[in-house]
Amino acid sequence: MADETVIEADNEESSGFEDREERRDQLKAAVEFYEYMSNAEDRGISRxxxxxxxxxxxxxxxxxxxxxxxxxxxxxxxxxxxDHLSKDDQRTREHQRNLDVEILEKAELILTRETDS
Incomplete structure (x- = not known):
């Protein structure tokens, strides 16, 4: 029974990484397109x-x-x-977190810049 709990926790952790990656990809695409649309005048496109x-x-x-x-x-x-994660899983989690923070900072910068202008 305890083994099943560990397997379920591992599956939830893996699923979380996939969801995070999907959310990060969605945010990255939205930020890139928003940035493109916001800078349309620079390319001679009527804004x-x-x-x-x-x-x-x-x-x-x-x-x-x-x-x-x-x-x-x-x-x-x-x-x-x-504590419950292996060293490899901890490194993977930290790497995923860093990727999240990177795109999050970019998105927040764009939102702030657009609010200020």
Whole structure:
């Protein structure tokens, strides 16, 4: 029975990495597109024409939601103990965390920059 609990915990941990990677990929794509749309004038494209303005607003909202979800996930992970994880799993978790923080910082910078302008 105890072995089943460990297996379930390991499966949940692995699943969490996949979910984190998917969320990180979604946020990265949204940030890149939002940045592209925000800098459209630099490429001679008329900024925020009609539907583009609405789309950009939706993307910003999605970025804000993903940022909030990632912040919460990082908070929970930072508060959880690492004792039950192997050294390899601890390194993997730290690597995943660093990737999350990197894209999170970029997203927050873009949101802040757009708010300030």
């Amino acid at each position: 925020y024409e009609g539907p583009c303005r609405k789309l950009n607003s939706k993307i910003r909202t999605n970025i804000e939601k993903l940022v909030e979800a990632m912040r919460e996930q990082l908070r929970v992970l930072d508060e959880s103990p690492l």
